[in-house]
Amino acid sequence: MHLDIVLSLRVGSTADQGSPQPTAFSQHENEDPDNSDYESDPELEIEDQGAYNEIENDRQDDSDAEDTSEPPARGRPSSQEIIPGAGRLLGDVVNYTVLNLATTNDPRSPFSSEVDFNLASWFGRKKVAKSQIDAYFAHGLGGTDGSSFRSAYTMRQHLDELDTFGTYLVWTEAAIDDGHHATTFYYRNVIDCVRFLIRQVAYRSQMVYAPVREYNSSGERLYSEMHTADWWWDTQV
Amino acid sequence: MCKCSLFLVLRVYCICWYNTLPAGATVVPIIGLSDQTHLTNFSGDKKAWLVYMTISNILSKTRNSPAKMSVLLVALLPVPPKLTGKSSQADETQRQINADSLRAVFDLVLARLHYVSHEGMVMDCADGKTRLCFPILLAWIADHAEHTTFHGIGRKSCPKCEVPCNEVGGNPRDVYEVRDYAIYEDKARQLESGEAGSTREYFRLGFVTGPRFRGVGTK
Numbered sequence: 469m470h471l472d473i474v475l476s477l478r479v480g481s482t483a484d485q486g487s488p489q490p491t492a493f494s495q496h497e498n499e500d501p502d503n504s505d506y507e508s509d510p511e512l513e514i515e516d517q518g519a520y521n522e523i524e525n526d527r528q529d530d531s532d533a534e535d536t537s538e539p540p541a542r543g544r545p546s547s548q549e550i551i552p553g554a555g556r557l558l559g560d561v562v563n564y565t566v567l568n569l570a571t572t573n574d575p576r577s578p579f580s581s582e583v584d585f586n587l588a589s590w591f592g593r594k595k596v597a598k599s600q601i602d603a604y605f606a607h608g609l610g611g612t613d614g615s616s617f618r619s620a621y622t623m624r625q626h627l628d629e630l631d632t633f634g635t636y637l638v639w640t641e642a643a644i645d646d647g648h649h650a651t652t653f654y655y656r657n658v659i660d661c662v663r664f665l666i667r668q669v670a671y672r673s674q675m676v677y678a679p680v681r682e683y684n685s686s687g688e689r690l691y692s693e694m695h696t697a698d699w700w701w702d703t704q705v
Numbered sequence: 706m707c708k709c710s711l712f713l714v715l716r717v718y719c720i721c722w723y724n725t726l727p728a729g730a731t732v733v734p735i736i737g738l739s740d741q742t743h744l745t746n747f748s749g750d751k752k753a754w755l756v757y758m759t760i761s762n763i764l765s766k767t768r769n770s771p772a773k774m775s776v777l778l779v780a781l782l783p784v785p786p787k788l789t790g791k792s793s794q795a796d797e798t799q800r801q802i803n804a805d806s807l808r809a810v811f812d813l814v815l816a817r818l819h820y821v822s823h824e825g826m827v828m829d830c831a832d833g834k835t836r837l838c839f840p841i842l843l844a845w846i847a848d849h850a851e852h853t854t855f856h857g858i859g860r861k862s863c864p865k866c867e868v869p870c871n872e873v874g875g876n877p878r879d880v881y882e883v884r885d886y887a888i889y890e891d892k893a894r895q896l897e898s899g900e901a902g903s904t905r906e907y908f909r910l911g912f913v914t915g916p917r918f919r920g921v922g923t924k
Contacts, residue, residue, distance in 0.1 A: 556729030564833040651783035
């Protein structure tokens, strides 16, 4: 018996937002409000930036917590060893400010007010159907003026504006045929997912690009985050 | 299409252990996660098979926080049909089909990763700079059943070492050989090309819990 797997590809036109998406991926739609939520939430941004040093300290505190028998001073890295040139910068991202306008400019942009923003956020989080959103406005519940969106469609457009990198997360539909049944499956481009994650401004203060070896005052090696351990170092050198 | 078993996770995983990266490179370690998720009772026992990924460049505090949403859904794998249990021969064939199709799917999903982890790719980073990034599949977080499926070994075997299944959980001081999936793959290839005898003996004699091959039953 000889069984062959025939892999047939049907690259869906998922880049086109208007096209019907497979129902299994309705969460992709729902992800966007959340994404846009944290990207544009100014408090989070500010907190992230201000908390950077705090977080650094936290990490060191974590290693303290693991090693309770030692005096706190020993758990703090007093010296570091790095690989010169690792994670070297090549240049600037083209249009960096333009791409991240939504997160840096008016915190509520493209929504006109906090009420609007919260409404859209609630619609997204509660997974309100498009028809229900339209019905909400048709019944005049959204007020008469001042709202920056009057339908599910315009809300969607605002969200697309916030979600600059949504094109990275396109789904591809494929089918595998083992001779008896064809089974459909879906996948994203792994590399694009990496690119999506690594360029998220929301993680800016939380990113590391190079390994480091940390030592405490008595010269003992300290391990905390992944980039302070050996694998990363060995792979790099 | 290759009929040998799945060594997919380790195969990609091994790439960069032997290569060092050019100076100035940025390592982007990828963490994969997967699990079969049970969806319905009494109506066909529907399952979803989800594969997620995240990158280790994000500090663990953020990476592990559900609210920061740093884990992306990468694939929904095809869920194989349930085994009928009518005959062991048919079930064994079905298992082999499942293993082959899983491998084909992963080859497809990780195909670009395979290339880019060798060549690198200039990526835009969060701080507004570009770097030459090497995404490397570093870890696969899954439960035991998932690991055995991916490695094509029996449910009672250890994916890390060649402990026979009746000695699992035995003396903790016993040390067993670490599984070398490259050897298994070679053996599987030999089986394909017709030098089957040696493979059969290899797994019968040495390792009762070797990988599942067509025609070589595992106990």
